[in-house]
Amino acid sequence: MKIATYNSTKDLLVKAQVPQQTKTYKPITHHQLIDLTLNSIQSAGFTLDKELYSSTPDGQIANGKFTISNVGDTEMQLQIGWQNSYNKTLSLKFAIGAHIFICANGCVHGDMGSFKKKHKGNVQEFTPTAITEYIKQAGETFRTMQTERDAMKQIEVTKRVKAELIGRLLLEEQLISTMQVNQIAAELTNPTFDYGAPGSMWELYQFTTQTMKDTHPRFWINDHMKAHNFFVSESGILVPPVAAAQSIMAMSGDTQEEIEQFRQLQMTF
DSSP states (O other): OOOOOOEEOHHHHHHSOOOOOOSSOOOOOHHHHHHHHHHHHHHTTOOEEEEEEEEOTTSSEEEEEEEEEEEEOSSEEEEEEEEEESSSSSOEEEEEEEEETTTOOEEEOSSSSOEEEOSSTTHHHHHHHHHHHHHHTHHHHHHHHHHHHHHHHTOBOOHHHHHHHHHHHHHTSOOSOHHHHHHHHHHHHSOSSOOSOTTBHHHHHHHHHHTTTTOOTTTHHHHHHHHHHHHHHHTTOOOOOOHHHHHHHHTTTOOHHHHHHHHTHHHHO
16 A cells, blocks of 8 residues: 655745735744744754655645754754644644654654644744744753653563553554554564664654654644653653743743643643
């Protein structure tokens, strides 16, 4: 069976038709997000490695992913990403994560360096400030992900526990399909890549994200964020929130209820 691919180009995103602004809808263009992200990366002192885009064929839903060459280690590097839409069905989402060298898997942190914002209210004023500040904090988020990775590598996972976790990803979390279960089972038997920690929680996490590479742009950030939160939670890793994140939300003009929802971002994305 042919697997769909959603790889796209900057040119397609820039040329995608932008909906008209109304009293209740305020678009943020893909072009604005691209320029804002690239400028903020440079201002933060980071060095861009690659910029990658995925989208629906008409460009109405798009993801941008930007890898950073001077923040990383021998296994992974910092990755900055966002999701945007013109069809009024998805909020703008921004997240900090990591790109795994050996397999090109992605990890997206669920509660540090992340925000979502509906295309209304003060979104056009809030977004530039938020992205600029979060990119400045990206190094801290990456170091947290390194700590999480190293902790997961130390957790041995039995065959039964692997079966339980995979079953929960399928039935409880509804994060993977039966086809992906089969792909993970094949990886467990004959791994495509060596993640340096056989039989560990980290390896099972990477087997899972290996099957998520061709996720529809609508779900890419959500699903990767949920996967990261799932494996971090199951590993018993507690990560303190970044104080700067709350200060940025305080500037956003959101209600207290919306700020509380942000603090529970891993549950609402």
